[in-house]
Structures are given as C-alpha cells and as structure tokens.
Amino acid sequence: MMIPVVLSAALLLLLPGTLTQSFRQVPIDVVVENSLHDIKPLTFSTHVAYRGILLGALKGLMDTNANFKFTYSDDPNYGPYLESVNGVAGNDKDHTYWQLLVKTADGKVIRPDVGIGCYLPKANEQIILTFSKW
Numbered sequence: 001m002m003i004p005v006v007l008s009a010a011l012l013l014l015l016p017g018t019l020t021q022s023f024r025q026v027p028i029d030v031v032v033e034n035s036l037h038d039i040k041p042l043t044f045s046t047h048v049a050y051r052g053i054l055l056g057a058l059k060g061l062m063d064t065n066a067n068f069k070f071t072y073s074d075d076p077n078y079g080p081y082l083e084s085v086n087g088v089a090g091n092d093k094d095h096t097y098w099q100l101l102v103k104t105a106d107g108k109v110i111r112p113d114v115g116i117g118c119y120l121p122k123a124n125e126q127i128i129l130t131f132s133k134w
C-alpha cells in the first residue's frame with residue numbers, strides 16, 4: 001500500500017524538473033566569419049529552444065538584433081539552404097557558399113552533415129557561419 005504512495009510522491013518531485021528542462025532556452029553563440037576576405041568575425045550571443053532547430057535560433061536572432069540578417073531558400077529534398085548572411089550571398093559562378101561549422105562545448109570543431117533546418121544546437125555551442133569556397 002505504501003509503495004504506490006512513495007512512487008507517486010517521487011514522480012511529483014521529478015515532474016517539475018522535467019517540465020522546466022523541456023521549456024528551457026539553451027544559450028549558444030552565432031559567429032559570422034569570412035574565410036575569403038579579411039573581415040573581422042562577429043559574435044552574437046543568443047539562444048535556441050531546448051532541442052530546437054538552428055533555423056529557429058537564427059530567426060530569433062534576426063528579429064532581435066539589427067546587426068544580423070540572413071536569407072535562405074527551400075530545397076525540395078534537404079530543406080532550408082543558407083543563401084546569405086548580412087548581405088553576402090554565395091553563388092555557383094564563384095563556387096562560394098555559407099558553410100556551417102560548430103565548435104562544440106569541449107572545443108572540437110565539426111562540420112555537421114545536416115543543414116540549418118535539421119541541426120539541433122546544444123548548450124554553449126558556437127555555431128560558425130563561414131563564407132567559403134567549395
């Protein structure tokens with residue numbers, strides 16, 4: 001008889017923590033850099049919804065910071081493709097594009113194998129948008 005009571009009490013104690021985590025905003029940095037021209041990188045501190053997509057964080061940043069803007073197109077197979085950042089656009093003629101890199105919390109730089117519509121940033125990651133050549 002006591003066991004279900006104890007279990008329910010434990011569940012009630014755990015539940016608020018679980019809910020807080022699900023609604024949490026996760027801090028990230030967005031770094032805009034240009035590997036082709038000598039331009040100082042810009043760093044923006046922002047946040048993403050817990051397990052939310054990078055695209056949502058970029059839209060939120062653009063809505064709240066006049067120094068960050070971006071455009072994207074919709075690829076039928078792979079979703080959102082990052083076309084331009086702060087007025088600089090990649091193009092096929094020059095073989096330029098905005099590469100998506102991520103510096104993880106432990107300092108490793110990775111090149112995600114998905115785009116801005118699928119990548120789920122984790123707490124304290126640095127999202128690096130770098131203008132590059134392919």
Ligand code: B12
Binds near residue numbers: 079083098118
């Ligand atoms: C060539 C290529 C590129 C070239 C495209 C250059 C060009 N204009 O031709 C470049 C270097 C620009 C590129 C970039 C990226 N790519 Co790419 N790319 C490919 C590759 C090897 C071939 C695509 C192709 O030519 N198909 C043939 C043509 C006829 O079909 P298409 O539909 O017209 O192809 C277009 C799309 O594929 C699009 N495209 C290419 N990559 C990506 C990535 C995303 C997220 C989107 C929305 C569109 C897109 O560009 C092609 C030309 O217009 C594929 C893998 C494969 N074998 O299919 C990966 C692939 C499509 N790319 C991928 C990724 C992850 C990226 C990047 C996000 C990598 C990064 N971390 O920076 C970036 C995109 C960043 C951004 N700005 O949004 C993934 C997508 C997986 C996914 N589910 O999201 C794939 C499947 C490779 C993989 N990892 O398995 N890519």
